[in-house]
Amino acid sequence: MNGQFSLLGRERSPPQQQQPDQFIMGIGGNTVGGSSAGSNLVSGNIMGFIHRFQALQIARDSSDTLIKDLLVYAKEAEDKLRTENNRLQNELDEAKLDLTDARAAQRDLQIQLQDAEGRAAYYSQGADLYRKQNQYVVALIDGEGLVFKPEFLRQGIEGGRRAATTFRMLILEQCGDHANEIQVMVKIVANLATLAKALKADGSIQNESDLRDFFVGFSQCLSSFDFVDIGTGASNLSSKIKESANWHMGNLNCRHVLLGVSHDPSYAQFLDDVLDDNTKDLVTVLEGVPMARELSKTMVNKINYTNTLFRSDRVGKVAASGPPSGLVTVGSTENVPAAISYAGVTSAPAVSPPPTLKLPLAPRQTNVPKTAKQPPWNPGARGLDSPLKVNQSVLDNIKKRTGSSKLCNNHYLRGPCAKKDTCGFEHNYKPNAEEKVAISFLARLNPCTNGQECDIADCIYGHHCPSTVNGQCTHPYCKFRPDEHPAGTKYKSTYRNGEAYN
Structure with a gap:
């Protein structure tokens, strides 16, 4: 029927097969009762979801890529860190070895430093000790210029003995409290023949042999007193005195040099050469003849014994005089011959001993009887x-420890060692009471650097030698100085006066 609408009469065509995308795009497009506007709305919403889905898909892909990149980066970083860790571990191991070597080297250096300091102290103490032993004062005399008084010369051998004893007494008077520690040495240099003739000519002696006999007695009285007959030649005489003076001034044992040259201005240059701030107090000129002006200009010290021993004028200008004032007279001289020949000295009966003079010296200590009670020694x-x-057995066991097994004195006697791991000695051992006493004894074998001035109540070191028993130092390598032992202590042959032994 034309123009008529009939549901029943409408022919239905078979449904068409749609693709998924088409289905999605076409949803609502042909719905019954749908409209064009509704179709567009649904289509727009779907496109939004699609775009969102596509964005999500892109984000997922980017996330996967990121995760892959992160995994690759983490793997590379892990490999690098593992390599760096291995390198640092190797360096740490090497550093530990270096530290061990450094500690060992430090211990060796500390030992070497202690040895060096001990050796330096030993040499310093040894020099002082060496100088204190065998100390002497020497008098070097030009016998042609500084001449003994005629009263001595005329008595020959006996006069020489008296002159020697008096000269020694006068020198020791200048040594004060050190007089009993000082040896006096005298060397007189002269041309014996020339001097004897001059003395005989001016009446100082009756025979030329008197002078020879005088010097025989002078030299025999004391082993350190000598006369040297220089023969002819003034230059030989002065050069001998100058060379001897130089030698003695360089000797640590020499405490003073006396020069009997006041009459000779030629010594001025020599004195200018040898005198300085260190030696100006070491040299004194013995004045007989008034000191030459050139010598006075050198500002050298001088001393005068013309009242008792030497004549104050030159040979040939003095007459015989009486006995000098202040001299001790040796018996009567009435029976003494006017001259004693040199040849008859050996065959003549022994002369009387030299006079006993009251010397200004501290009396020598005599042997004290063993029963006498000695006062206790006070070291300071x-x-x-x-x-x-x-x-002793415990002490011996402690001594057997060597190297790093030695027990640390500071750790066990004072409380934990401040050096800790850097200390080269044992800290972990647990000593008993007897062992601690032994450790304390061994510590005291090392002198305290402050000695008797130490004010530390619990100081573990020694303040005097602990090894001295009945006047004998029993330690073969004692580190204490002689003044840290009781007076008169006897030492082992290996003792080195406080040296740090190797």
């Missing part, structure tokens, strides 16, 4: 260290 301000009762 701090006094004696408290005694220790040591078990």
Whole structure:
């Protein structure tokens, strides 16, 4: 029927197969009763979801790429860190080895430093000790210019003995408290023949042999007194005195040099050469004849014995005089011959001993009877260290430890060692009471650097030698100085006066 609408009469065509995208795009497009506007709205919403899905898909792909990149980066970083860790571990191991070597080297250097300091102290102490031993004063005399008084010369041998004894007394008077420690040496240099003729000519002696006999007695009286007959030649005489003076001034044992040259201005240049701030107090000129002006200009010290021993004028200008004032007279001279020949000295009976003079010296100590009670020794301000009762077997065992197994004195006697791991000695051992006493004794074998001035109540080191028993230092390598032992202590042959032994 034309123009008529009939549902029943409408022929239905078979449904068409749609693709998924077409289905999505066409949803609502042909719905029954749908409109064009509704179709557009649905289509717009679908496109939004599609775009969102596509964006999500892109984000997922980017996330996967990121995760892959992160995994690759982490793997590379892990490999680098593992390599760096291995390198650092190797460096740490090497550093530990270096530290061990450094500690060992430090210990060796500390030992070497202690040895060097000990050796330096030994040499310093040894020099002082060497100088204190065998100290002497020497008088070098030009016998042609500084001449003994005629009263001595005329008595020949006996006069020489008296002159020697008096000369020694006068020199020791200048030594004060050190007089009993000083040896006096005298060397007189002269041309014996020329001097004897001059003395006979001016009446000082009756025979030329008197002078020879005088010098025989002078030399025989004391082993350190000598006369040298120089023969002819004034230059030989002065050069001998100058050379001897130089030698003695360079000797540590020489405490003073006396020069009997006041009459000779030629010594002025020599004195200018040898005198300085260190030696100006070492040299004194013995004045007989008034000192030459050139010598006075050198500002050298001088001393005068013309009242008792030497004549004050030159040979040939003095007449015989009486006995000098202040001299001790040796018996009567009435029976003494006017001259004693040199040849008859050996066959003549022995002369009387030299006079006993009251010397200004401290009396020598005599042997004290063994029954006499000796006063206790006081080493100084701090006094004696408290005694220790040591078990010898325990001490021997402690001594057997060597190297790093030695027990640390500071650790066991004072409380934890401040050096800790850098200390080269044992800290982990647990000593008993007897062993601690032995450790304390061994510590005291090392001198405290402050000695008797130490004010540390619990100082572990020694303040005097702990090894001295009955006047004998029993330690073969004692580190204490002689003044840290009781007076008169006897030492082992290996003792080195406080040296740090190798």
